[in-house]
Amino acid sequence: MRAVITVVGKDMVGILAGVSGLCAECGANVIEVSQSILQDMFCMIMLVDMSKSSVKFSDFSDILQESGKKKGLVIHVMHEDIFNSMHRI
Amino acid sequence: MINTRDILETIHMIKDENLDIRTITMGISLLDCISTDAKQACDRIYDKITRVAGNLVRVGYDIEKEYGIPIINKRVSVTPIAMIAAASGGDPVRFALTLDRAAKELGIDFLGGYSALVQKGFAAGDERLIRSIPEALSSTEFVCSSVNVGSTKAGINMDAVALMGKIIKESAQRTADACCIGAAKLVAFCNAPEDNPFMAGAFHGAGEPDCVINVGVSGPGVVRHALKECPDGDITDVADIIKKTAFKITRMGQLVAKEAAKRLNVPFGIVDLSLAPTPAVGDSVAHILEEMGLEHCGAHGTTAALAILNDAVKKGGIMASSHVGGLSGAFIPVTEDAGMIEAVRAGSLTIEKLEAMTAVCSVGLDMLIIPGDTPPEVISAILADEAAIGMINSKTTAIRLIPAIGKKVGEELNFGGLLGSGPVMKLNTASPEKFISRGGRIPAPLQSLKN
Numbered sequence A: 001m002r003a004v005i006t007v008v009g010k011d012m013v014g015i016l017a018g019v020s021g022l023c024a025e026c027g028a029n030v031i032e033v034s035q036s037i038l039q040d041m042f043c044m045i046m047l048v049d050m051s052k053s054s055v056k057f058s059d060f061s062d063i064l065q066e067s068g069k070k071k072g073l074v075i076h077v078m079h080e081d082i083f084n085s086m087h088r089i
Numbered sequence B: 001m002i003n004t005r006d007i008l009e010t011i012h013m014i015k016d017e018n019l020d021i022r023t024i025t026m027g028i029s030l031l032d033c034i035s036t037d038a039k040q041a042c043d044r045i046y047d048k049i050t051r052v053a054g055n056l057v058r059v060g061y062d063i064e065k066e067y068g069i070p071i072i073n074k075r076v077s078v079t080p081i082a083m084i085a086a087a088s089g090g091d092p093v094r095f096a097l098t099l100d101r102a103a104k105e106l107g108i109d110f111l112g113g114y115s116a117l118v119q120k121g122f123a124a125g126d127e128r129l130i131r132s133i134p135e136a137l138s139s140t141e142f143v144c145s146s147v148n149v150g151s152t153k154a155g156i157n158m159d160a161v162a163l164m165g166k167i168i169k170e171s172a173q174r175t176a177d178a179c180c181i182g183a184a185k186l187v188a189f190c191n192a193p194e195d196n197p198f199m200a201g202a203f204h205g206a207g208e209p210d211c212v213i214n215v216g217v218s219g220p221g222v223v224r225h226a227l228k229e230c231p232d233g234d235i236t237d238v239a240d241i242i243k244k245t246a247f248k249i250t251r252m253g254q255l256v257a258k259e260a261a262k263r264l265n266v267p268f269g270i271v272d273l274s275l276a277p278t279p280a281v282g283d284s285v286a287h288i289l290e291e292m293g294l295e296h297c298g299a300h301g302t303t304a305a306l307a308i309l310n311d312a313v314k315k316g317g318i319m320a321s322s323h324v325g326g327l328s329g330a331f332i333p334v335t336e337d338a339g340m341i342e343a344v345r346a347g348s349l350t351i352e353k354l355e356a357m358t359a360v361c362s363v364g365l366d367m368l369i370i371p372g373d374t375p376p377e378v379i380s381a382i383l384a385d386e387a388a389i390g391m392i393n394s395k396t397t398a399i400r401l402i403p404a405i406g407k408k409v410g411e412e413l414n415f416g417g418l419l420g421s422g423p424v425m426k427l428n429t430a431s432p433e434k435f436i437s438r439g440g441r442i443p444a445p446l447q448s449l450k451n
Helices: A015-026 A057-071 A080-087 B004-016 B038-052 B056-067 B081-088 B093-106 B126-138 B158-174 B220-228 B235-264 B285-291 B302-318 B338-345 B351-357 B376-393 B433-437
Strands: A002-010 A029-038 A041-049 A074-079 B020-028 B071-078 B110-117 B143-151 B155-157 B186-190 B211-218 B268-272 B365-371 B397-404 B412-414 B421-423
Touching (some): A015 A029, A015 A041, A074 A080, A074 B056, B020 B235, B038 B071, B038 B093, B056 B071, B056 B235, B071 B093, B081 B126, B126 B143, B143 B158, B143 B376, B155 B158, B158 B376, B220 B235, B235 B302, B351 B376, B365 B421, B376 B397
Parallel strands (some): B020 B071, B110 B143, B143 B186, B211 B268, B365 B397
Antiparallel strands (some): A002 A041, A029 A041, B143 B155
16 A cells, blocks of 8 residues: 655755655655745655555554654655545546 | 645645544444344344444544544444334333443444334334433433434324424433433434434434445535635535535545445445534534625525535535435534534524524434423424425434523533534424324325325
């Protein structure tokens, strides 16, 4: 399965490195990344493949959210299907 | 990859506009639990419910976590208990206690089906069950009850209507210390659907499969926000925006329903295309109507605005789901909707206007607090009016009225949680006693002859 990670917060050094580092630790393969900075606000969307992941999806979600909280970032991890079903017929 | 804007829109809907799955409801048939021995029937019921729905709460939690969409309630609906209790006779309350114990064991939020279907008359067990409702609701925590008193096909059972006035009042009296909560767990229907996932009226109809998953979605906040983006559009634009938004909301319901059904190894039943408000700010159906251009919900124009909303929700939702059912439409439960509560307090929303609104909304007079000294025949007459609207218009109508024991017009009741709070509303005090005491049955209308 594939998951969409969204990261929003104040821009600083090492956000992408931090999130992708955690993905690597958990065995989630990064497939695609898009990021932009709007008036100091960092916004990143990452598509990752979880099929070979070493941790449960819910744990992965908790790990990322927790790490985001420490840095003042809002991180969501959601199953790709929710976006597919809502926006594609 | 999916468009960035779409991703952010979905997250915004969930995090800021209260989009959620209101309920995953598992319908369970109890027909194979019937026994002439009541204790044996109760044991079978407990075993079946806890076995079949054993993973319901965990699966709900897993889906919530994985898809990032809140699932507010996990519920169970069962075959109307009047059918089960008819075989064994005796006091039906023991069945209610069994259901309550099963609900507690499962960790679900509500269990519906302490019900009787009496639109054409009372079968064995029906009247006894109805008379036991006040005791059953006051001695259980999770059990919800419903009675279907009429239908377009059968007409209206006025003996049941007369009885329900007393039962509703007694349910409130018996729970007077707990905000009269008994009456909030009791619905009297006309044209009750057999696959409704919403409480308090959920039950598992006799024509349903052995076990099934039904899902109810919710998202008034999302619709209101979408309308806010288009302040100057005409009514056609408004209807189109609602349709598009309802489509997206329902797609999410369809996804969750399919996934829950797969994980629980149970067939997927229906998605209920609903806009169900909560007392939370930003989750109100009344505020959608106000966003359309009414100063207050209840103003002249409210019925038209609600008709547009209700119809557009169905049109948008129906293409998003493979099977649609339940109550499908916009709910107008007064105490559960921040905007409705404000409108009642401001004197803009009255029971007469609400009655008109029920002709075009998904259900009926829902979560209305009425004076505690309201005579039973007045409650019966309100039910008769609602049932007549449902019968003639071939739609589901219902009443869920809470007589606030010891309280008068203007005073308030506060249930807390999803049930909310609200002021006691004024009723017409002219007596319908003679009309209600006649009993008998309102003949099925011409609309019933469709063959």
